[in-house]
Amino acid sequence: MKKAQKLLEVQDLCVSFPTRKGTIHPVRHLSFEMKEGEILGVVGESGCGKSLANLALMGLLPDNADLKARTLRFRGRDLLSLSNTERRKLRGKEMAMIFQDPMAALNPCLTIGRQIDEAIAVHLGGSKKERRERALELLDQMGLPAPAKRLGSYPHELSGGMCQRVMIAQAIASRPGLLIADEPTTALDATIQSQILDLLLRLREERKMGILFVSHDIGVVANISDRAQVMYAGEVVESGVTDEIIKLPIHPYTEALFKSLPGHQKQRQSTLYNLPGVVPNLLSRPTGCQFHPRCPHAGSLCEERDPERVEVLGLSYKCHLPLGEWT
Amino acid sequence: MNESPKTSILKAHDLKKHYTLKAIFGSEQKLKALNGVSFALGERQTLAVVGESGHGKSTLARQLMGLETPDSGSITLQGRPLSSYSKKELQSLVQMIFQDPYSSLNPRKKAWEIVAEPLRINTSLSGKQCLTKALEAMEMVGLHSGMGHRFPHMFSGGQRQRLGIARALVQRPKVLICDEPVSALDVSIQAQVLNLLGRLKEEFSLSYIFISHDLHVVRHLADRVAVIYLGKIVEEGDAEEVFDSPLHPYTEALIRSAPSFYEKSRFKPMRGSPPSPVSPPPGCPFHPRCPLAEARCSKEVPGLELKGSDRRIRCFLV
Numbered sequence: 001m002k003k004a005q006k007l008l009e010v011q012d013l014c015v016s017f018p019t020r021k022g023t024i025h026p027v028r029h030l031s032f033e034m035k036e037g038e039i040l041g042v043v044g045e046s047g048c049g050k051s052l053a054n055l056a057l058m059g060l061l062p063d064n065a066d067l068k069a070r071t072l073r074f075r076g077r078d079l080l081s082l083s084n085t086e087r088r089k090l091r092g093k094e095m096a097m098i099f100q101d102p103m104a105a106l107n108p109c110l111t112i113g114r115q116i117d118e119a120i121a122v123h124l125g126g127s128k129k130e131r132r133e134r135a136l137e138l139l140d141q142m143g144l145p146a147p148a149k150r151l152g153s154y155p156h157e158l159s160g161g162m163c164q165r166v167m168i169a170q171a172i173a174s175r176p177g178l179l180i181a182d183e184p185t186t187a188l189d190a191t192i193q194s195q196i197l198d199l200l201l202r203l204r205e206e207r208k209m210g211i212l213f214v215s216h217d218i219g220v221v222a223n224i225s226d227r228a229q230v231m232y233a234g235e236v237v238e239s240g241v242t243d244e245i246i247k248l249p250i251h252p253y254t255e256a257l258f259k260s261l262p263g264h265q266k267q268r269q270s271t272l273y274n275l276p277g278v279v280p281n282l283l284s285r286p287t288g289c290q291f292h293p294r295c296p297h298a299g300s301l302c303e304e305r306d307p308e309r310v311e312v313l314g315l316s317y318k319c320h321l322p323l324g325e326w327t
Numbered sequence: 328m329n330e331s332p333k334t335s336i337l338k339a340h341d342l343k344k345h346y347t348l349k350a351i352f353g354s355e356q357k358l359k360a361l362n363g364v365s366f367a368l369g370e371r372q373t374l375a376v377v378g379e380s381g382h383g384k385s386t387l388a389r390q391l392m393g394l395e396t397p398d399s400g401s402i403t404l405q406g407r408p409l410s411s412y413s414k415k416e417l418q419s420l421v422q423m424i425f426q427d428p429y430s431s432l433n434p435r436k437k438a439w440e441i442v443a444e445p446l447r448i449n450t451s452l453s454g455k456q457c458l459t460k461a462l463e464a465m466e467m468v469g470l471h472s473g474m475g476h477r478f479p480h481m482f483s484g485g486q487r488q489r490l491g492i493a494r495a496l497v498q499r500p501k502v503l504i505c506d507e508p509v510s511a512l513d514v515s516i517q518a519q520v521l522n523l524l525g526r527l528k529e530e531f532s533l534s535y536i537f538i539s540h541d542l543h544v545v546r547h548l549a550d551r552v553a554v555i556y557l558g559k560i561v562e563e564g565d566a567e568e569v570f571d572s573p574l575h576p577y578t579e580a581l582i583r584s585a586p587s588f589y590e591k592s593r594f595k596p597m598r599g600s601p602p603s604p605v606s607p608p609p610g611c612p613f614h615p616r617c618p619l620a621e622a623r624c625s626k627e628v629p630g631l632e633l634k635g636s637d638r639r640i641r642c643f644l645v
Contacts (some may be wrong), residue, residue, distance in 0.1 A: 045513045075486030145600075161382075161600055189379040190542055194596035196586035216513055219543065219586040261542030263587070268567070271525060272518035272547070278483050 005180055007210045008034040010069035015049070015056050015234075016233040017064060025055050028234045036177065038207035039200075041225030041242060043257065044152045047279040049234035051216045054180050057212070058097050058132055059087045074179060090170070093123040096171035100183040102163035108156040112139075113151030123174035138169040141201065161192035165199070172203060179203075185220060197224050218261055222246050230254045233290040234279050240315035250315065250322045252295050286321050290319065297321050335367040336534050337391065337421075342400035342402055343405070344386055348605065356605050360386040362558035363399065365631075368502070371528065373535040375549035375566065377542060377581065379601050383558040384538045385575065388504050391536060393417045405501070409632035415449040422495035432479040439475035442493045449498065462491040467530075470525060485516035492523065496531070504536045509544060521548060544587040546570050554578045556601040556610040557604055560631060564638035574634065574645045576617045619644050 014243040015027040034040050042050050053059050059079065074081045074095060081088070085131040090157075099105040107115060116135040120126070126134070132151070139147035142165040155163055164184065172181060181200065185193040201224060203209055215221050220230055222242060229239035230253060249255040258264050259273030277294040280286055286293050292302040299321065307320045339547040340363050344361040345407040360383045368374045372570070376384050389395045391402060393409055401408040404420060412420070422445070425431040432441055443461035447605055452460070462472035468489040472525060479487060488508065495503055509517040525548060527533060539545050545552060549566040562575040580597040607614050613623040624644055631641045 191597045193582045198596040223586040260515050262547035271522050274519055275515040
């Protein structure tokens with residue numbers, strides 16, 4: 001099993017932006033690995049750098065962003081040394097991305113058929129007839145009713161769930177090895193959300209596609225991902241096997257996120273855990289541990305020193321006072 | 328027919344609201360947004376209205392706020408028909424909290440002015456009195472009165488939602504209609520707002536109509552649940568009971584499709600997408616997606632039957 005190739009290797013990924021008031025570092029020292037066919041969940045509040053990290057992986061950062069990384073490798077290839085042209089060939093073909101709002105991500109002026117065809121034509125080519133067949137097949141796989149009719153529809157004629165399927169169809173048209181899903185179900189109804197999640201799980205089974213699944217809904221991540229990482233203020237504060245994190249969170253932030261979720265326990269509770277404060281302002285980050293101003297357990301050490309990353313038994317966390325038994 | 332809890336503050340009977348859709352060319356179509364909805368909201372009670380989008384939840388909210396008049400049926404507030412209230416009276420009794428804390432606050436106004444807006448419109452209080460009351464309302468929801476002179480963009484998402492709640496509470500209403508109040512918020516902020524809503528309910532003896540599609544949130548705070556499908560209530564009952572033993576297949580499917588935190592196996596998607604309210608399927612509107620549907624379901628329309636003491640279900644097969 002050791003042979004399973006690494007799909008993605010990220011070490012010390014940092015993204016910074018110069019602003020008028022000083023340089024900000026929305027993503028700091030992000031390191032993780034993904035295997036082929038693995039689903040990695042990423043959770044955290046908004047403003048924790050989740051989306052920016054995704055854009056960095058895709059190579060879609062705005063021009064003024066400064067990207068640094070020790071390693072950024074996709075299927076053994078060094079992404080940092082690729083030219084823009086080479087990167088563009090990779091993007092969409094081997095690594096694809098789906099977005100939160102399907103209505104905004106599709107072009108309202110073009111038919112569904114045109115938009116899927118574009119993805120196929122660019123990456124796979126083929127005659128018009130072959131491409132159309134491929135598009136039909138894709139829509140059918142997505143579980144879209146009457147795909148032949150849908151090819152001629154415009155995005156506004158479809159519901160949010162259908163648009164999301166079209167976007168997924170577009171993304172997986174070239175059979176990418178990595179799908180980056182940035183909050184793909186947040187804008188959808190619970191029933192449609194579960195259909196989309198089911199679809200993603202099926203695609204993973206059938207195509208051994210790795211999925212980087214970003215969401216702020218821990219319930220969703222708990223259900224879909226093999227491993228998960230929790231991000232806070234641009235850093236991963238805890239990562240490990242999803243089931244274990246949920247059973248026994250180590251970082252106080254993870255625990256706080258779980259406890260503030262309604263329905264995190266079977267019995268109904270009168271009040272939810274109140275996580276005080278907000279995500280730190282990137283221009284004036286706190287000293288020491290980034291979470292200490294909001295942490296219920298924080299001591300003087302947390303205020304002074306940034307905790308080292310600790311790796312035990314496949315878990316890793318960044319905390320001076322980890323919860324649970326091992327210390 | 329209706330089991331009214333102790334004293335009901337807001338009652339709806341057989342509400343219908345149909346909209347006419349006009350294409351530029353082509354014929355008119357009727358969209359039956361509400362198709363005979365009845366319920367009773369008890370004092371200090373939270374009634375959650377759940378269902379997928381496009382099934383009439385927000386239409387219901389608009390009728391209850393008096394923003395639109397239903398085509399037929401009646402709404403009574405504290406025993407008097409809603410139509411007999413003047414606009415000012417009604418607005419001092421029923422208020423609303425909106426989903427998006429960014430678009431529901433006027434960016435050109437200061438926080439206290441936003442909160443005081445209902446007072447300015449509905450009462451003859453002086454500017455100074457308005458300011459005092461607005462700052463009081465802000466304190467109630469946990470915002471510093473010193474923040475009163477800030478503009479909305481200087482507040483975080485959670486604080487803005489608090490501002491929206493303060494604005495709704497400034498006239499001390501009896502009923503709050505919350506239309507997806509936490510679905511745009513992060514979990515940590517969501518928890519703060521939910522706790523706040525719980526506290527305010529006790530403090531000011533409020534009753535809530537809570538519209539949401541997040542079943543975990545609903546389970547957390549609702550006393551009663553009404554599940555709505557294509558403009559009709561398909562199941563209504565005590566929240567704990569409905570969640571523990573859903574009877575209608577739609578309710579069951581809804582609950583099962585919500586990803587759960589502690590049980591991985593429970594998550595099962597429902598097939599099909601919701602039908603269009605313009606051309607609902609014949610018979611039971613849920614039958615094309617129902618795993619239990621029989622021949623009869625596609626022909627006859629089931630009625631809302633009383634099961635047990637206060638549970639109502641619209642299904643032949645229960």
